[in-house]
Amino acid sequence: MRLKSSAVFKKLSEALGRAAIATSFVKVFVFAIAVATTSVATTQVAKADPKYAGIVLDAKTGKVLYSEDPDGLRYPASLTKMMTLYLTFEALSSGRISLNSNVPISANAAKEPPSKLGVRAGGSVTVEQAILALVTRSANDVATALGEYLGGNEERFGRIMTAKARALGMTRTTYRNAHGLPNTAQMTTARDQARLSAALRQHFPQYYGYFNTRTFNFGKQVIGNHNRLVGTVRGVDGIKTGYTRAAGSNLATSAQLDGRSIVAVVLGGRSSAARDATMRKLVAEYLPQASRSGNGNLIAATPSAPIEEPVTVASTARSTAGLPNAGPVPQARYADETPVSAFAPAPANAAVAAMDVATRPKTPKLVPPVDMKPDRSLVTNSTKVDNIVTASTAPAPATSGNAGWVIQIGASPDEGSANNLLKAAQDKGGVLLGKAKPFTVAFSKDGSQMYRARFGGFGGQNEAVNACNALKKKGISCWASLQ
Template sequence: MFLPRQTKRGSILSILRLFGAALAVLALTSVVFSPNALAKPVAASIVVDAETGEVLSRSNADAVTYPASLTKMMTLYLLFDALDAGTIKLSDRITFSKNAASEPATNMNVQAGDTISVETAILAMVVRSANDVSTAVGERLGGTESAFARMMTAKARQLGMSNTTYRNANGLPNPGQMTTARDQATLGIALLRDHPKYYGYFGRNSFVYRGNTYGGHNRVMKKFAGADGIKTGYIRAAGFNLVSSAERNGRRLVGVVLGGTSAPIRDKQMVALLTDGFKTRQGIGDVLVAKAPGSAAPVKQAPMVAANDDGAPAGGQDTGAQDDGDMDAVVASTLVPTPKPATRQEDSIGTTIATMASVSLAPAVAKPDTQDVATVWSPENQFGIQVGAYSKFKPAQKAAERATKAVPTLLSDARIVIDRGNSNIYRARVFGLSKTDADAACKKLKAKQTDCLVVKSDSTIAQSVQ
């Protein structure tokens, strides 16, 4: 049966209208809810004199963000605690559970039931940033990874890391896992102070496992004279993170850079911060509170394995490190480890180690052109907006994310900063805007019944301007 011509045409036009409307809704949805509409990770930094605790420079040091693989620093701290307590030995074997073996890259590509020595596990976490190894270590020390995460958080509080919470042993994305640049500096100093005989592991740039040589991610050790550790990290929500320690003329600094836009830019930021730090003798009046006894200076010994995990001589195929889980790994294969002179001896448990006569320093490099060092607070982008203040972190984070989605044309290239400062209130803020864009964003948000306040920042803290 044929429909009248007018009815057919009307039906077709109706269908086309509906289809066009659906496309418009889909397009609007893709703009508003696209991941690209989310603001960039918070950018933060701090440089501290490791001996005195004086803060030499800081920017957003108390803004809450995600630690990414810097989480492994705490996993290692607790493993070193266990080694000192004698509850585990470097020669002991750690077994991979099904849960640990299933962790995504970066990993060691193991199977459930495989084992790894404690010493190789340390190197896998430091050099490879292996997520599966971190989980296996956490399960060994805590029984379950969740129980170990509670141990990690408890230790963080003991050390004075008041704004850090752990949910896993490796740093893979978890909305409840958070930290600040100040807390990461506290942890870096705690590792130097409380576990100096293990600090040398952080200076390793390669290790061998099952005949394969794995390269590391920490290029600052090759770019800055005196740098000898500590750890890199990356997840999309956090950006490129780095904790570095360097010693010159008997003076040791610890620097933290969080939220770098790329690994090279993050590294340049660190080099610039440490360069300025060593030129500075006087702090800014802020002292890092690290709650544990001991000295900040590490001993000049670096434990190093001379054989791989299954007893074969060091060597084998270089695997590189190109994994999706940690973008630092993309350039890891460009690192060519430089052997350091050492004399070998056997320790009490029969593990071969190399005891270095002294810490060799990388060649000095010129300070990078300041125009090449990305800064969050450029002169024209000193403003931001505040869209609420909350008693907990998650509601503040969600409020800032809703704002960036609601005004994507103005806020998609800004950065979320959940600023706690010295209070117990989490302020939901988005920074990196011009005054004009901040005013326009607040106007649009207020039209959507969202409270909004324009704020201005200096190098350390955001200040309200209205």
């Protein structure tokens, strides 16, 4: 009986052992499946999440101190507002507007989603209030209002923004709106945003101080800056934050300390806290590595964006109603950087070569081309156009047949800028404009003197239209009309 019990016990133990082994195998197999599934899910989540990109530039020499996928396309989110502010500062510098000019809030602007200042349709803010609202709260309603104010409408302002981006060497950036709310065609790169950050600092030192604003008083509101690095990280003096679900958390930062200076950009952060932590590390690590020498003129200045047709802006009459109770005092924060005239190109130097756009990838086909005026072409040493007459005193050249057909390529509040536009078009158009006659047309728009930039001397409508279409293929926006 004991033997039988022992034998039964032995067989039972062996069976249990095999079951245990089988169970262990099943557990291992299930665990492996779970790991594999988790890995796939993690990969899918990673692909769905915004991809990280970053860059740190020595702001005095243009040297890249750090980069990770700096030319990969990303959504700019509210970093878009840096370009809106660039064009605002440019308009201020050229005298088209003043800090006290009133910016009307349209129904289109008022309906923008938060973040917003909340001004009702039909109301207005001053240009200075608009600047502060963009810098601190990143107000979408005010950004739209500024775009409409400066460009006539949001679509047109997007074209002007993109043209300015090209002029600054931002070859992979396309804008469609003034605020950065989702638009699949509105793309940029970390390198391009670093160029824009450097350009804002370099070209507008008299206005750059606004980016260092900690709080902004608007009515009963005390609005804090979304940029938590300002005032908390030694050396940081701006620039801008951004976030959308598709873009992730973005941040462009400027810092200078002990004679060293950098601009840094982080795109696609998983959260604002993670983004800020990454930027703090970048500033701490790379600011001490920046050079103390170099003049910091990284980005060649460009003339004011050409105006497709005159846009009337509100009167610049001084108004103190509703001005903020506190705010920054704009000043030249970078004493060694001389403000450049809105229509005068800055001298080239070795630093520009360090950021030469010729070494960068071309804009990918997935970004639709924009029919725009590439005001980069205004920066030229061309001497092809020597004698330009003003049409107010001399009629446009015409030939026999359907006389009077001209091509207009833009308009400007400054005759010199209109002439530069003609020179640039001749340089780029080559033989297409070989026999065309350049001239400007002076006219008045709401009391302001304007100048149209035109080419005449065409044999008729077909010749003018065909020449204009060929120019558009070369990136020169134009239209043909009967003089």
